[in-house]
Ligand code: ATP
């Protein structure tokens with residue numbers, strides 16, 4: 001049997017956007033439509049300050065699981081349109097509450113009615129009382145109690161001009177801004193714990209995040225590649241449309257290892273990553289680079305070394321984790337679902353490519369001298385020419401119609 005439902009989506013930060021609000025709202029609406037693509041039936045409307053979706057009860061679970069990953073959604077709830085009859089309202093409310101009750105455990109609840117249809121013959125407190133007492137009559141023997149301040153389940157009733165709706169307990173969204181409204185960025189995604197969290201944090205600030213991975217498959221095998229593709233897929237569920245650039249990096253790492261001072265190696269690798277990332281970012285209309293760096297985490301991330309790395313690019317480098325400690329980052333990785341993949345064992349490059357004692361205070365003139373000792377530009381160009389591009393989501397497929405699968409790119413400005 002079809003049971004029509006309405007999903008109410010609330011957003012908060014967009015509401016503060018003044019005259020640009022329309023732009024942010026339409027960005028969010030198209031992201032929601034994209035996230036719910038394929039779920040039928042679906043009808044969207046957008047009364048002032050929120051989004052409503054009419055669909056069927058059979059789609060509720062799928063919709064709510066997808067909405068919980070859409071940045072800018074502050075909260076959402078599933079509602080049913082009901083007759084103006086307190087017995088019917090209470091019956092629907094009871095159906096919504098019952099699945100949340102655990103035998104032998106108390107559940108604190110309250111009813112919150114809002115009445116914009118002033119012709120409705122009862123005030124909001126009267127509606128609360130009439131519906132609440134009917135539900136209590138049925139469910140208090142099983143542990144339901146009323147608590148107006150600390151309710152764990154809030155049944156919301158809206159009495160409006162277009163009818164009466166009862167809404168289930170609110171589910172939290174991930175808040176932030178709609179992906180796309182801040183522009184594109186390119187994240188250096190390494191397969192570790194940090195960079196996926198950094199990518200996610202920028203998505204929540206309205207950026208569409210593309211990713212670039214520097215792959216040393218010759219020496220380290222396919223493990224890193226497989227991990228990054230998997231991480232890209234997990235991250236893309238928050239935004240759709242990610243492009244993942246895989247850059248062969250082994251020749252560059254070998255050249256640096258064999259021609260430059262040992263202590264400078266890590267910063268030199270990173271400077272090449274930044275240069276190549278900037279070239280790829282500019283060709284793909286990205287406005288900034290994103291990394292998972294955090295001050296002092298490892299030798300390459302002292303303030304001196306961060307400055308030495310930054311020195312080779314003109315593009316803004318965004319480091320959303322810069323002041324976070326590892327435990328905070330791990331907590332976030334667990335929440336967004338990347339942690340389990342990030343900790344999968346990966347071959348260790350330390351013995352082959354890492355110096356015994358990396359410099360913690362590299363000097364730029366010293367690094368530049370090292371960079372004269374290997375064919376930096378030629379190797380950089382070759383790496384980009386042999387780059388693989390993976391389109392991770394539906395948006396990108398539409399943007400670059402006809403270009404599915406790996407696609408080489410050529411001659412960047414390094
Ligand atoms: P993560 O920081 O993602 O956990 P990691 O610890 O292996 O991975 P770090 O040595 O901390 O990486 O490097 C700092 C940052 O440099 C990473 O967060 C990432 O943004 C970038 N980076 C390092 N290695 C790579 C790589 N092979 N490909 C792409 N980006 C990389």
Ligand code: MG
Nearest residue numbers: 192194292297
């Ligand atoms: Mg790290």
